[in-house]
Amino acid sequence: MRRLALAAIFAALCAVPSAAFESGLKLLSTGTDSRGWEAVGRLDLGHGSFCTGTLIAPDLVLTAAHCLYDPASGQMIAAGALEFRAGWRNGRAVAYRHARRAVAHPDYIYEGPKKFDRVAFDLALVELDQPIRLPQVQPFATDTAPGEGDTVGVVSYAHDRAEAPALQSMCNVLKREGGIVLMNCAADYGASGAPIFAMRGGVPKIVSIVSAKAHLRGDEVSLGAMTEHLTDLRAELGLRAPATHETRRVGGAKFVRP
Numbered sequence: 001m002r003r004l005a006l007a008a009i010f011a012a013l014c015a016v017p018s019a020a021f022e023s024g025l026k027l028l029s030t031g032t033d034s035r036g037w038e039a040v041g042r043l044d045l046g047h048g049s050f051c052t053g054t055l056i057a058p059d060l061v062l063t064a065a066h067c068l069y070d071p072a073s074g075q076m077i078a079a080g081a082l083e084f085r086a087g088w089r090n091g092r093a094v095a096y097r098h099a100r101r102a103v104a105h106p107d108y109i110y111e112g113p114k115k116f117d118r119v120a121f122d123l124a125l126v127e128l129d130q131p132i133r134l135p136q137v138q139p140f141a142t143d144t145a146p147g148e149g150d151t152v153g154v155v156s157y158a159h160d161r162a163e164a165p166a167l168q169s170m171c172n173v174l175k176r177e178g179g180i181v182l183m184n185c186a187a188d189y190g191a192s193g194a195p196i197f198a199m200r201g202g203v204p205k206i207v208s209i210v211s212a213k214a215h216l217r218g219d220e221v222s223l224g225a226m227t228e229h230l231t232d233l234r235a236e237l238g239l240r241a242p243a244t245h246e247t248r249r250v251g252g253a254k255f256v257r258p
Helices: 002-015 116-121 227-236
Strands: 026-027 042-044 049-056 061-062 084-087 096-102 124-128 151-158 163-176 182-183 195-200 203-216 220-226
Touching: 042 061, 042 151, 042 163, 042 203, 049 151, 049 227, 116 220, 124 163, 124 227, 151 203, 163 195, 182 203
Parallel strands: none
Antiparallel strands: 026 163, 042 049, 042 084, 049 061, 061 124, 084 096, 096 124, 151 163, 151 195, 163 182, 182 220, 195 203, 203 220
């Protein structure tokens, strides 16, 4: 049971500080460490940069809307230039897929440097050219945003760990307001679009995604967009909301509260 095995990893991380990162990040550099997280991958953007993305269906990747834009031109990147590398680790991915379509939230406006009031709609869906149907790659379900004080976890890539994701198993929601979640979770360039998980009914579900990093009274914090706006994105792609059976997590990774 892959997710039961990951429960033990989470329990250990809650008890022992990570040796890999002082920030509490644990680099998932081995097959054992990354087991159960293969649905999180690196989304290569076609201009030498990348974001983090997560499968929420066999052919749908959830990421941040600003990832779809070329920062030099301000124009949307052609969908065919996007490549999702599921479970990317040490030069290899569990699966490689290009995008067929990509849509940003209809209320998101890209204006170069990030502004606080745009974070709420910083959501995008990337439809893959072929679904990923592998037993070790199980899409994550989404749920409503966490409340203030809730414990959450993040799995992300970043510019200084581009070859393997890192797990921060415990960080907290500091504030939730106006469609934005403020957290003390680690975030850096490349972590945009990273899934923020909370336990719901004993199962880890995506409750927000990393949109930006910021500073609060000298401390580094992260800002997240809530997943409630996914209905609008699915409508943009002409997709129905997932049926109940599609949002169940079976076997494998569990997020363990401290």
